[in-house]
Amino acid sequence: MSVTAAKGFTAAGIAAGIKESGNPDLALVVNNGPRRAAAGVFTSNRVKAAPVLWSEQVLTGGEVSAVVLNSGGANACTGPLGFQDTHATAEKAAEVLPGHSAGEIAVASTGLIGLRLPMDKLLPGIERAAAALSEHGGEKAALAIKTTDTVHKTAVAGGEGWSVGGMAKGAGMLAPGLATMLVVLTTDADVEAPALDGALRAATRTTFDRVDSDGCMSTNDTVLLLASGASGITPERAEFEQAVQSVCADLARQLIGDAEGASKDIRIEVINAASEDDAVEVGRSIARNNLLKCAIHGEDPNWGRVLSAIGTTKAAFEPDRLNVAINDVWVCKDGSVGEDRDLVDMRYREVRITADLAAGSESAVIWANDLTAEYVHENSAYSS
Amino acid sequence: MSVTAAKGFTAAGIAAGIKESGNPDLALVVNNGPRRAAAGVFTSNRVKAAPVLWSEQVLTGGEVSAVVLNSGGANACTGPLGFQDTHATAEKAAEVLPGHSAGEIAVASTGLIGLRLPMDKLLPGIERAAAALSEHGGEKAALAIKTTDTVHKTAVAGGEGWSVGGMAKGAGMLAPGLATMLVVLTTDADVEAPALDGALRAATRTTFDRVDSDGCMSTNDTVLLLASGASGITPERAEFEQAVQSVCADLARQLIGDAEGASKDIRIEVINAASEDDAVEVGRSIARNNLLKCAIHGEDPNWGRVLSAIGTTKAAFEPDRLNVAINDVWVCKDGSVGEDRDLVDMRYREVRITADLAAGSESAVIWANDLTAEYVHENSAYSS
Structure with a gap:
């Protein structure tokens, strides 16, 4: 090996x-x-x-x-x-x-x-x-x-x-x-x-x-x-x-x-983007949203934080056409409340977020981690 | 009032x-x-x-x-x-x-x-x-x-x-x-x-x-x-x-x-930038660096994380001319080791980071907070 x-x-x-x-x-x-x-x-x-x-x-x-x-x-x-x-x-x-x-x-x-x-x-x-x-x-x-x-x-x-x-x-x-x-x-x-x-x-x-x-x-x-x-x-x-x-x-x-302090691995798939660049930009905006990362840590399917992250990008999309699934439950449809968030099972380490931009046919997958108290602890004492 | x-x-x-x-x-x-x-x-x-x-x-x-x-x-x-x-x-x-x-x-x-x-x-x-x-x-x-x-x-x-x-x-x-x-x-x-x-x-x-x-x-x-x-x-x-x-x-x-879970208020001043936009871009890159935010929480003057944040921007600067002060101690000079980091006193809530881009005469101040376990706790249970 x-x-x-x-x-x-x-x-x-x-x-x-x-x-x-x-x-x-x-x-x-x-x-x-x-x-x-x-x-x-x-x-x-x-x-x-x-x-x-x-x-x-x-x-x-x-x-x-x-x-x-x-x-x-x-x-x-x-x-x-x-x-x-x-x-x-x-x-x-x-x-x-x-x-x-x-x-x-x-x-x-x-x-x-x-x-x-x-x-x-x-x-x-x-x-x-x-x-x-x-x-x-x-x-x-x-x-x-x-x-x-x-x-x-x-x-x-x-x-x-x-x-x-x-x-x-x-x-x-x-x-x-x-x-x-x-x-x-x-x-x-x-x-x-x-x-x-x-x-x-x-x-x-x-x-x-x-x-x-x-x-x-x-x-x-x-x-x-x-x-x-x-x-x-x-x-x-x-x-x-x-x-x-x-x-x-x-x-x-x-x-x-094996990321520092992480308790969840988050697979973010952006679909139906106008371009691959758009898909990557949106994926990264979701990957880097601290509030969402905290929510995932708390096993909370807080899709509003996904939308607020998408809204910070320049990608092509209409807010009222966005759809978001967490672990395959479409909790956000047409930019608003979708399926019952209580249906989302987040007990396992891998969490899948799907963001549908409804703007084209390109896609990309970004991997991220949750934000945890352990990450803070590990990185607040690294060099001292 | x-x-x-x-x-x-x-x-x-x-x-x-x-x-x-x-x-x-x-x-x-x-x-x-x-x-x-x-x-x-x-x-x-x-x-x-x-x-x-x-x-x-x-x-x-x-x-x-x-x-x-x-x-x-x-x-x-x-x-x-x-x-x-x-x-x-x-x-x-x-x-x-x-x-x-x-x-x-x-x-x-x-x-x-x-x-x-x-x-x-x-x-x-x-x-x-x-x-x-x-x-x-x-x-x-x-x-x-x-x-x-x-x-x-x-x-x-x-x-x-x-x-x-x-x-x-x-x-x-x-x-x-x-x-x-x-x-x-x-x-x-x-x-x-x-x-x-x-x-x-x-x-x-x-x-x-x-x-x-x-x-x-x-x-x-x-x-x-x-x-x-x-x-x-x-x-x-x-x-x-x-x-x-x-x-x-x-x-x-x-x-x-009064930011959620914060234990430090971080005043980031970017000086000698080629433009105000550059100063703001660099300030934000520092403000949003989770590793640095953790270090500040740990009262660790980890200036390497400031430089790695600056390096992600498109601002005008030469890496070997960057200077960084934390609470007025110039811990990084000319992109390398400066004054003794043990001289930095970080006991108080307000922490001042000064980033000198040595590329012009513009400046900007961005305010940020540290990243704490309390922030994670507060935001991992917000909607559930």
């Missing part, structure tokens, strides 16, 4: 001492070839962490030979010295991995913003991680990138003789562009960088980019797809894209299911 | 039985002239409650002779029947107020969305409220429009021989366009409707419109300014605008201070 499901990859996860807890905090994923094609998608936040700036640069070459990932510190808003730390990280990895050069080594970090990383622990950790590399190391790597995640997230898909595997972390600051996530996907399919890029962008657009746990966009989001070509197989483009999509959707769903 | 501070106005507040609690829920404000000039500003939410649609229509005539306000039900998303209820409310008020016609009577409602009002209680209540009208009724009117407000809000300002008084309610769904608020301002100054409109729009733009407690925009926001002309004085335009601004700012500050 995880990033070592595909042939041609080794990985490791160790405790380098970056986290005071002593939990695993450093992961290494190495592409042993024969190919090193890669694609990456990064946060659209304009305040980007040093490792994001570094890895974006690496990706311009279309090749990534290894990825160093650390939890326990985001290395964001750390200025030129923080960027030097990232550079030193890649240089150290190149030094301990024969045949690798720093310019092809991506770096990803996650944790608190505004603190320098303890390089005296991180650099020796890279040496130890390199010594621990294994074809079965995917699970340990997935464990080492956790922050407030309660479980590690891995997924795999593929076809005859080839596969796509992946790992993800992310539990807070989960909102598009992408969401606070680090994701590494690997494949042994023989696919060139441009095709990898196309498959990755198509997949993230409708998966990670539509996860909106708390409306907060991270400085560190990184999703990488590395291809070793070790299977010797070049799948049909559609088949490959489907596998990448499947792994991304699986991981995205796991992120929502 | 309140809406009867200005000469020419009477008001009343009674318990009509709309609220199951038996608390006051119906207010009446009457302009006894000699003039009836008025201006109004309403929610920019596209899903508008019936009373908003009605009162917008009333205001097109530039005159308002009376306002009926009820708490205990928003009369939003109630379809054509809900609009008929608002119409019947105005008709009933005209019937019991000699010399008034329904077309000059504004209506405002606040409470749960998606429920019809109990007209069998509301209409008799209007008759009782009319009988209770008094030149000292402003306080009782302010009490009757409370929903989750813990205190009623009134303010007064003015000049030699004339005054502007006002009342407001609003504690949740507080975000611009305007905020979930009902506000009635009265003045005995002799001012024509266009000048009232100008003064009211100028004042709300920098007060109520910059209150962003929870990012949720209401369907019912209404701010009315009624002029009786009873003082016989027409103040200088600037002096009058200043008085209206002062009352609005006072009431807006009271709204933030």
